[in-house]
Amino acid sequence: MQTTDMNEQRLKQMYDNSQEIFSILFNEIGKVIVGQKSVVEQMIISILCDGHALVESNPGLGKTLTISTISKCMDLSFNRIQCTPDLMPADITGTNIIDETEGIKKFKFEHGPIFANIVLADEINRASPKTQSALLESMQEKQVTSGNKTFILDKPFFVLATQNPIEMEGTFPLPEAQLDRFLLKIQVDYPSFEDEIEIINRYTLIDTPEVRSIISKSDIFYLQRLTREVPISEELKNKVIKIVSTTRSWKEHIEYGASPRASIGLILASKAHALINGRNYVSEEDIKKMAYPILRHRIVLTFESERKGISSEQIISELIKKIN
Incomplete structure (x- = not known):
């Protein structure tokens, strides 16, 4: 005790x-x-x-x-x-x-x-x-x-x-x-x-x-x-899941999307980012910032997207705008 x-x-x-x-x-x-x-x-x-x-x-x-x-x-x-x-x-x-x-x-x-x-x-x-x-x-x-x-x-x-x-x-x-x-x-x-x-x-x-x-x-x-x-609101949890699940359904640009491991990682990384930056809660900015290092190696672009020179960074950026 x-x-x-x-x-x-x-x-x-x-x-x-x-x-x-x-x-x-x-x-x-x-x-x-x-x-x-x-x-x-x-x-x-x-x-x-x-x-x-x-x-x-x-x-x-x-x-x-x-x-x-x-x-x-x-x-x-x-x-x-x-x-x-x-x-x-x-x-x-x-x-x-x-x-x-x-x-x-x-x-x-x-x-x-x-x-x-x-x-x-x-x-x-x-x-x-x-x-x-x-x-x-x-x-x-x-x-x-x-x-x-x-x-x-x-x-x-x-x-x-x-x-x-x-x-x-x-x-x-x-x-x-x-x-x-x-x-x-x-x-x-x-x-x-x-x-x-x-x-x-x-x-x-x-x-x-x-x-x-x-x-x-x-x-x-x-x-x-x-x-x-570090606390995170239910609204932001849902946003994280929407971002990750959209990588699996956006077949126009993404061949293979991210697993639930990405959802866990994005929430944890956002909590750590908030703690380092002096906040006692997770903000939307934390999620936007950490979405790139969490997702860039977990999504496989379609051949057509690669042929057009579209990068993973661009896709993640569009994904965040799409969910917002």
Whole structure:
């Protein structure tokens, strides 16, 4: 009973200080990452929703640096996996090795890089389907099975996978069913002229910026709970369901629509967006903002739409207008 009271007290304390916590967190990340506020915000939203994110951009835009900086600021262990066609499932999950102690040989499980709080799967579309499946199984079950033993992954556990939209030769695109397991698809754009000047000024000096830990693992669990407690009206819930269900019926532009997982994701992400931006309720703006990263990887456009050069972003924009 006393532990429950302490938890509730800590939860209230986190709620009262949440705006200050997020402000300090974003400022600390900003010491290393120039601009890209929306990208950083969406990565934090993914963590608050206990989901995974797919990050897409051209090379050299700081995806790895952003993710590793967030892990340092949130006091989370971090591992990076460079995906290549010859990468095997055991290279990710780990494998049994023979360990000899005092002349006695026995099998010992050697943990792979998947055993971390934040795992960066760099260029996931370069890994073979078999290896992708091993990674996605860990994402879904949050555990690794080797032989007859099961190893639970440390919590919190997040996979942030990146893919490069160019140089598609020799890649293995993720099937739609596997894409659906990612809560968000985050797109990273080139920096503005002013931001690029700041990047050059900051990273051509002898001393590169360093960051400190702002929140602990236990704080993340409280923030995840606070996210789920943000209220949303029945009217906005219905709007979310209408947006997602329309992706299944708008056959003029969309071949395959989004599953109910998208409805859950859009409501959760909207709650996290509201919490980060200092609101104690979900607004229509939260839903409009989060509809793009939630839906852009979950809808498959018709051949005719692709032939005309219509993008997923345009379809989502039209979809939001249509529901309004």
